[in-house]
Amino acid sequence: MPDTLDVQALLDDMASQLQTLLQQSGISDPVIIGIHTGGVWVAEALRQRLGLTQPVGTLSITFYRDDFTRIGLHPQVQPSDLPFDIDDRVIILVDDVLHTGRTIRAALNEIFDYGRPARVILATLVARPGRELPIAADVVGTTLELSEDEHVKLTGPEPLRLEKAST
Incomplete structure (x- = not known):
């Protein structure tokens, strides 16, 4: 990953790609939902760029994760x-x-608990290899090409920055 990426x-x-796709x-009237936390920041930035009037929906997928029993419950579930x-x-x-696609799978499960959308368009700031599920944005x-021991994280909300870390 380059030392700095212009988020x-x-x-x-991304807004230009979405505008073309739409x-x-x-x-003409999509709604936008961000996955807590970084996805919400990106969703709000895209909502503003696209001129969407509906507020951003927020998903907290904690109870829908398939690794819930392994990682436990986050102490501050939103x-x-x-x-x-x-x-x-x-x-x-x-x-x-x-990355693996598991977060998106959990988000889709939660969305369908709320109702049945006509279509879901997936947008992500960063895609990296390593899918474990057949999910594509x-x-x-x-x-970004990262090794398995490297991770990228969005920090923010102001300013939004991408940071790389190794485990």
Whole structure:
């Protein structure tokens, strides 16, 4: 990973990709949902760039994770907040990093507990190799090649920055 990535430029590019996808698909009124925490920050930045009027929905997937018994419950679980009906709506689901696909699987499970959307468009700031599930993003800010012992994390909310760490 380069020492610095221009997160604002990545967000601008993602917004442009989304605008094109929405126009080509004839979608005029999507809602946007971010996965707590980094995905919410990215979703809010995209919402502003796209000029969407609905507030960002927030998903906390803690109870939907398939590694819940291994990692335990986070001490400060935030509740999910979807301030709109999702039935028959187009959802832009946003996360900061797509790696194994397990977070997205958990988010989709939770979304379908709220209703049945017409379509889910997946957008991620960073995609990296290592999928364990057949999940791919429709919109990607950047793709990073990292070793298995390296991780990338979005910090923020102001300013949004990507940081790399090793375990």
